[in-house]
Amino acid sequence: MLTVRALVEDRALRLRPLVAGEPGALDAEVLWVHNTELPDPSPYLRERELVLTNGLWRDAVSAEEFVRAVHGAGAAGVVFGLREQTPVTPPDLVEACRRVGLPLVEIAVDVPFTAVTRAAAAVLAQARTAPLLGRVRLGDALTAAISRGRGADGVLEVVRRSHDLPLVVVDRAGRQLAATDGLRLDDRQSRVVARALARRPPPLEVDLGELGGASLFLVVAVAEVDAALVCLRPVRELDEVQRDALEQAARYLSVDSATRRAVQEIQLRYAHELLDMILSGPARAGEVAARLRAFGVGADGELVVCAVAFTADDPPAGLAEVVSDFFLGEGTATAVAAGSRDVVAVLPWRRTDQDLRACVDRLLALLDRRFPGGRAVVGLGGRAADATALRQPLLRSREACRVLRRRATGPRVAGVHELGAHRLLLDLLPPDTVRGFADAVLAPLREHGPLLAAVRALLRHDGQYAAAARALGVHENTLRQRMAKVEQLTGRDVRRTEDRVDLFLALEAADYG
Incomplete structure (x- = not known):
């Protein structure tokens, strides 16, 4: 930023401050320099311009009148150029500037005003190009992080090196994808962000309770809001450079998010095809095993099928991803497919049925926290000896889930033996x-x-x-x-x-x- 102090600190100009002016005047922004010898330059003077003068107006007006006119026009200060006829800055000019609090600087006889003009132009050019260069450097670093596959964690690390800000990335399902310095939002805070992202348009700031106000920078993938870069600072506490950096980071996160979304869509499509293979029966049993192995699911041992749904609504956005992440967190590779009314998970299970129930209870507790206001239910289809025997467990799990969806109260988990007898009989028929x-x-x-x-x-x-x-x-x-x-x-x-x-x-x- 161009200021009187910035020019004074340029030793090549050999400027000597005589009057500091009002507090902070030397550090206030200067828009440009204005060379004038008019007795009243105010009609031609823009606010926050720095006046350069040799005092040729002294034969027409007093120093007090000149300073009053300059000060009244909102000038940033006066640079008085010494010359052979006036080797010393006139005392009445010094006193006039002191009375109105206008900065006054003296310039040596052998330093032309053009030197001040060139110095001011250089400062302004640097001020304009510095943010651009900063954005270019930040963009290069963000591009490198994304191209190396470091994802959201890499983006936040790049931003943290330039700006010491507490940052976290939360998606529309309330999942925390990345954070700086081990930062962790609790479930309630994550839900606040997720609800904000569901609004149209999303707000620019949310209240995270004890963490205070937080700024949201939207991460848009495939034309819809997918996540937010959350800065645990209110918008008003961020300067322009910080806001610009966070907006730039959010755009790069959009690239990463779009890539993740594309991978997830492929995985979900493959998983949906897996359900079609299972329902086709023995004719495609070999394909079922191969597809399960593509998901990292062992196809030779016992498998179980879980169907997850919500009683009053269609599956919320992101349910399949949440279910998949849950089982991965449990240390179990899972093939998860999203249907129109439910989400189906196929997973290996060699532990007891009681262990499976306990695992499902933990899943329901997570869904209650992640999607408050809904009532999740889970249908269990029993065990399949291997990948060739998954058809009946799949049908039973979805049927159990369908029955549970109709109930506003009662059990939230049903297994095959808890279904009505007529459904068991229907299972036995082709x-x-x-x-x-x-x-x-x-x-x-x-x-x-x-x-x-x-x-x-x-x-x-x-x-x-x-x-x-x-x-x-x-x-x-x-x-x-x-x-x-x-x-x-x-x-x-x-x-x-x-x-x-x-x-x-x-x-x-x-x-x-």
């Missing part, structure tokens, strides 16, 4: 047989939407017409008329136990697998 049975019973009703809804409501309310009619919003007689039509079309009378069982199993089979 899929084509299950679908064929459902089609045979329900086909006559599918063109009559109200009839299917009537059957579902009556079965859900245990054959109580009044309760079912209230749920449907129709009169009880209307429901009875619809059930008579159901009997006419299907040959099944809901008043008979065996016919009611057929309708119930057909509806369950239609939703199965």
